[in-house]
Amino acid sequence: MTTHSEDARQWVHVASAAFALLLRWLSWWQAAALAGTALLFNTLVLPRIGGRRLYRPVDEARGFPLGILLYPFAVLLLILIFPTRLDIAAAAWGILAFGDGTATLVGRRANGGKWPWNHDKTFAGSAAFVICGGIGGAALACWTRPSVVPEPSLWFDIVAPIVAAAAAALVETIPVRLDDNVSVPATAAVVLWIASLMSRGALIASRPGVLSQLPWAIGVNALVAWLGYKAGTVSISGTIVGGVIGFTIYAAAGPAAWALLFVTFIVASVASRLGWQRKVLLGIAEDRRGRRGAGNALANCGVAALAAIAAASTPHPTAALLALATALIAGGSDTVASEIGKAWGGSTFLITSFGRVKPGTPGAMSLEGTTAGVVAAFGLAALAAALHQIAWSMIAAVVVGATAGAIVESVLGATLEGPGILNNDMLNFINTAVAAAVALALA
Numbered sequence: 001m002t003t004h005s006e007d008a009r010q011w012v013h014v015a016s017a018a019f020a021l022l023l024r025w026l027s028w029w030q031a032a033a034l035a036g037t038a039l040l041f042n043t044l045v046l047p048r049i050g051g052r053r054l055y056r057p058v059d060e061a062r063g064f065p066l067g068i069l070l071y072p073f074a075v076l077l078l079i080l081i082f083p084t085r086l087d088i089a090a091a092a093w094g095i096l097a098f099g100d101g102t103a104t105l106v107g108r109r110a111n112g113g114k115w116p117w118n119h120d121k122t123f124a125g126s127a128a129f130v131i132c133g134g135i136g137g138a139a140l141a142c143w144t145r146p147s148v149v150p151e152p153s154l155w156f157d158i159v160a161p162i163v164a165a166a167a168a169a170l171v172e173t174i175p176v177r178l179d180d181n182v183s184v185p186a187t188a189a190v191v192l193w194i195a196s197l198m199s200r201g202a203l204i205a206s207r208p209g210v211l212s213q214l215p216w217a218i219g220v221n222a223l224v225a226w227l228g229y230k231a232g233t234v235s236i237s238g239t240i241v242g243g244v245i246g247f248t249i250y251a252a253a254g255p256a257a258w259a260l261l262f263v264t265f266i267v268a269s270v271a272s273r274l275g276w277q278r279k280v281l282l283g284i285a286e287d288r289r290g291r292r293g294a295g296n297a298l299a300n301c302g303v304a305a306l307a308a309i310a311a312a313s314t315p316h317p318t319a320a321l322l323a324l325a326t327a328l329i330a331g332g333s334d335t336v337a338s339e340i341g342k343a344w345g346g347s348t349f350l351i352t353s354f355g356r357v358k359p360g361t362p363g364a365m366s367l368e369g370t371t372a373g374v375v376a377a378f379g380l381a382a383l384a385a386a387l388h389q390i391a392w393s394m395i396a397a398v399v400v401g402a403t404a405g406a407i408v409e410s411v412l413g414a415t416l417e418g419p420g421i422l423n424n425d426m427l428n429f430i431n432t433a434v435a436a437a438v439a440l441a442l443a
Helices: 006-024 028-049 057-062 066-081 086-107 123-147 154-172 180-197 200-230 236-253 255-273 276-282 294-313 317-344 367-386 392-417 424-442
Strands: 118-122 348-350 364-366
Touching: 006 028, 006 066, 006 086, 006 123, 028 066, 028 086, 057 066, 066 086, 066 180, 086 118, 086 123, 086 154, 086 180, 118 123, 123 154, 154 180, 180 294, 200 236, 200 255, 200 294, 236 255, 236 294, 236 317, 255 294, 255 317, 255 367, 294 317, 294 424, 317 364, 317 367, 317 392, 317 424, 364 367, 364 392, 367 392, 392 424
Parallel strands: none
Antiparallel strands: 348 364
């Protein structure tokens, strides 16, 4: 039996980024062909030339190395999504290779503190992720920069990868079994894409408003976060991360956007408490009596926070505010649908098979819960319009987006949550992202 070496696996993970140097000379289709070849190589050839030493025990039990296959697949997707911005593909690749790889190497040897919401991740590992991932991503972006037409600004290829590495490092700490070879490049790519849309003119135009809102953003969110913790609606980690998200939305998108955030949070919290006794008896009540943690905050409001930053830093504030509102509304209405369904749902079924299942089953839906979710989406969308976050004509697009996100979440929950590939927080994040994308497409 071949002995697994995690260090060898991670060094191969890091060293594979050397192929990203070729992006300076390759066209996008040549780079895609190379990534596809790497995927075939890892699938068919690597196991025959000693590559099984890189297999983890779970890979042996599964029969194939999921992470080793997802790595080139993620690179292939980056190239296909950003064919004209191979510097973005290179930066995300560097963050995946150097950040994720060194985080594991350092984290396995660190004896220091661990993240309160994930004791498998250490502060030292996350620091290594940000430093090495940021430097590696910036170096590869700058190296690939001359091949991009028009040539992007140097500040983008230096600063944006560092910020993207920090965001990816944070996402990596979320306790979910989704492979890092998916979550890390996806997070990095989203941050890099938003950064690529930023403009100096938009930043200058929004600066006075952001500066004037900073004191209120700090004071209001500090107070609300403290009151939420005292009221038992959020945990310590939820207080910290939720406060940061609230601050970002208030400062970048304004008090009206924050008001929508606050209302959706209240609606979700109240829905979690409804029918509590029945949920407890059925064993489907939320952990911590419905208290929101860091994972909940990032899952339901992470997309909205990114949209708030885009509203203040890009020439597309209207689209960004639509995405912000839709993401918040999707998270709030989905919670209402789930909690009402668990509390009073009569017949619960899986959307993938339409077979009846017990309330609380991953991916389960009910007529009562779905109806409540749609009603909540309409009500919150009307509030967003009243707050001038979206146009009144966009209410239907927001509701359709929220409904589409909920359906995608149910399908993925029914197929991937049970095996542990995705957890509820990751599903909620996907829900809000899909909802925002659908609303933008309809708009």
